[in-house]
């Protein structure tokens with residue numbers, strides 16, 4: 001099903017999304033990847049406060065290439081989500097609404113998605129030029145010293161993504177593969 | 189006859205090649221993606237392949253890198269033994285080219301100076317440089333920026349000789365299956381069989397720079413490449429890992445003599461953004 005949704009996302013909307021839905025996201029999202037996650041994790045461990053209130057926020061695992069003059073951003077596609085798995089359950093428990101990335105998630109993350117009525121989207125990996133066209137503003141809001149890994153606030157318009165793991169824990173990566181698998185051993 | 193080549197010319201060419209590789213996918217790669225899009229059976233898979241083609245047009249027309257991960261620069265140098273290099277040291281010249289390409293070309297700086305301290309070098313240096321001395325008086329440069337979504341899913345298997353060709357097939361399928369959606373399929377799979385631990389890995393990397401879809405000259409290896417491409421595409425992983433009949437665009441296998449006690453196999457996975465630019469000076 002094709003759906004238009006807004007970011008930040010509320011739980012009711014997140015709950016209504018099903019693995020396999022094709023969505024266009026419009027609104028405000030934040031970027032964070034490896035180094036920003038590690039920093040947020042360390043801050044939480046020390047009892048500190050995060051630079052962004054995560055409630056309902058959509059976090060995009062992305063570190064862009066530099067913008068050419070007069071452009072909003074450079075190439076801007078998703079990075080592999082599993083590297084964030086270690087940090088994710090805690091952020092979900094703090095209210096993070098959704099994530100956009102690519103690739104598999106750990107069982108712990110899937111549990112946390114279910115527990116918090118959240119959702120995991122995939123954007124097409126390696127389509128950073130195309131995806132950058134859906135980003136209409138970009139501003140570094142924290143950890144500027146991390147360069148491409150800083151936290152950015154993005155405005156997106158009709159950003160295309162696919163629901164891979166929904167709030168019930170359905171996982172498109174597993175179901176879709178089975179449909180096209182022609183070997184006896186199957187997609188494990 | 190000794191021919192003199194200025195290392196500053198190597199620098200200039202590498203700079204241009206880094207920029208070129210990240211904005212213009214080579215014709216062979218574009219062709220296999222187009223072909224895959226025509227044949228893909230899954231509607232969603234087809235849609236993703238169309239998006240990849242659109243992405244390639246936007247990248248080249250508007251000079252936006254094909255992918256935000258503009259890679260770690262892998263540089264192969266084949267230097268003729270009748271070449272005399274003049275100027276800055278070869279390694280410095282290569283790294284200067286990478287530095288200029290990545291800073292001047294609006295490419296992402298994705299290299300950390302120490303694997304554990306992890307501070308970004310801010311100019312994407314150093315490159316990973318493989319140099320070979322060959323007959324002749326030319327310098328052949330291959331620049332292949334490598335993304336790490338797929339690099340991270342690559343593997344080396346030290347098989348036992350008794351595991352034979354079935355063991356090799358299993359190793360390749362295991363690596364691809366485990367890579368799944370993480371490696372931005374459709375992938376190009378580079379395989380090195382034989383040699384030693386490091387030799388097979390290097391062969392696998394070199395295999396990725398082969399003209400996409402061209403086959404090994406060794407008949408049984410060519411057959412193995414064809415068989416593995418079919419098997420991999422039977423896994424169902426599909427474009428983006430979201431199901432489909434296109435999981436790999438090509439399988440390239442290189443082989444080398446090995447020890448009586450060993451059967452090393454390396455599988456270097458590359459995504460559909462399999463960048464390689466070649467120039468001969």
Ligand code: SF4
Nearest residue numbers: 126255335337372459
């Ligand atoms: S694996 Fe390739 S396509 Fe995917 S993000 Fe990395 S460089 Fe880009």
